[in-house]
Amino acid sequence: MTEANQTATEEPLVLREDRDGIAYLTLNRPNQFNALSEELLDALQGSLDAIAEDKSVRVVVLAGNGRAFCAGHDLKQMRGQSERAYFQQLFTRCGQVMTRITQLPQPVIARVHGIATAAGCQLVASCDLAIAEEGARFAVSGINVGLFCGTPSVPLSRNVGRKQAMEMLLTGGFISAQQAQAQGLINRAVPLDELDEEVMKLARTICGKSSASIALGKAMYYKQLEMGVDQAYQFASEAMADNMMFEDVGEGIDAFAEKRPPNWQDR
Template sequence: MTQTNTTAADDALVLREDRDGIAYLTLNRPNQFNALSEELLDALQANLDAIAEDKSVRVVVLAGNGRAFCAGHDLKQMRTQNERAYFQQLFTRCGQGMTRISSLPQPVIARVHGIATAAGCQLVASCDLAIAEEGSRFAVSGINVGLFCGTPSVPLSRNVGRKQAMEMLLTGGFIPAQQAAAEGLINRAVPLEQLDDEVLKLARTICDKSSASVALGKAMYYKQLEMGVEQAYQFASEAMADNMMFEDVGERIDAFTEKRPPNWRDR
């Protein structure tokens, strides 16, 4: 039986709905193309922090309400300020929200439709996985108003090749979903009518795995990316040795060799 738990009012800046171990977070500023205002960034951070402590959540799906996934920072709100300290604090706050996604124990899947621009593209690049509808488009377009997308360049350059990232950053041009998939920004692009099913299929596949092993593996994966090869191998070896001590691993190996379904606690 599907269990649904809605934890936010329809007028909240981020809507949360839990179904069968999947937490759906929906950015909810549709009239502003889900632009990341200060308030929306705070709401997203609060939801991610709550999910990090929620053992019932195994996968997070991040989506946008309305016609677009996310159009980046709220430029109108930014123009009400003229102090460097404010902008430093704003971009730092945004970066903290993006890194919270990678530090979350649960994998986060971006469900992308419409456009994902500037900090919206940064948000896609910061998610662990991303599936987009075929008509969606991606850009780091700050340069078009004279603002180089410095903070979006951090996760972008860790997803796509250097020259592809620089072309996006220097031109501000859009790339289509199929190109975004080919360059590694998203996992794949699918027809809009298949988007929800494809996201759910991926989420359920992950839900069927050991949540403890997934959390350990996700943390290990991102940490080793910043290491040299020898250090990364040492760190990964230690993580795998720790993983082998998990009680459920023995059960899964036995089930595999005995050709029977596994029986583990956190399923």
Template structure:
């Protein structure tokens, strides 16, 4: 996972599938996996392909080399210093973030090193996140005169407003333990235990009904944008529809019969 590509011909996104889990690895280790336009396009294409792949139950997003992701490619941005390029770049980045949310499969961030600026945004937009105890997080654009506006969207939806805003206006790093306390990541483990912990989490998800997971994920994000009454109406309708699924009937029957359910995904 942390191998350095032999040449520039290496793909920017590596995909490996095993037991229902698709692992996508950001593969620009020499640039600390900076999100260039090409990398964002490649990541979007992989996510779109996986979204339509019913054999994939969970997606893991990882990074090659020392860093998880250091944010946008500042060198590329300075070399294309037009408003049109910036608008297109940030729209593309937003499309990637929304693709993660719109995936029927849960997306788990595997953070082994630093996640800064848009890299921290990427963590915040994943459904779940597991970090090593040496990982660090920052939205550091402010240090170069750029407020991390797009990362603030995900950050402010993961943690308290004052905690998020402090990171945005100071650019200061927080460690993995603090990121967990603030709600940015779910679990923190020693670096050598990171893959085992990610495997435990993904195995737990893979053991559940895929149709229930997909319906639940869509409902979870949509109800967050609603008022309380509308949210309950939406949730009630989703639960009623979920109960009509074959998997729900199978799951309840299996529970009562004290046997393991066999999911059909219907």
């Protein structure tokens, strides 16, 4: 077990445990429903930066300690500030953490329980994959306190349809895990007692693939999303041609022909 942002007298804000190529990151402000304080954002950024350079990590699982996944920004901390520059810096910082998730070479799976609201819902939408327990609920609820969830709308609108996203943003209302799955915010919803097993099944499946090819593919996927169709096809074609030069591809094709498991280069 390694711990991020720990002092001699304080609990770590992000817990990290590595097991069988999977890095488990757990937000650790349970009494505040894992609200994203400045300090927690810094701790999460540090953990993600460390994982990005760690070749032993093939998949990341992001979870929350206590009764909820993440309740968004720390409103109490925010209320103690009054300068526009502070809020500009805070929301920019949060956006950088979300972007770091998509820039990470390893896939990131959100393990969601309880609630994921405002920037917490943004965090789910920013992860590559998400599995939630059936009782989980999601909202971009800033409008309920007079604050339109502008930055959460960025990944939300890239996951769900426009009208579904606008309804969430304009009403601040919750949607269920089943609605979140139907709208594309999460991959699936499962009973709480099956949540860890389902997350592990997905993580282990990804661990069995070529990490070099996954890193290339993840980077290509997010870049092509922002392109026109013709440009996206050209970019994807170049990425696939590069991918074909990987030793893992030759090994994978040989293994398929020989009806045996592939022996990836980084194993």
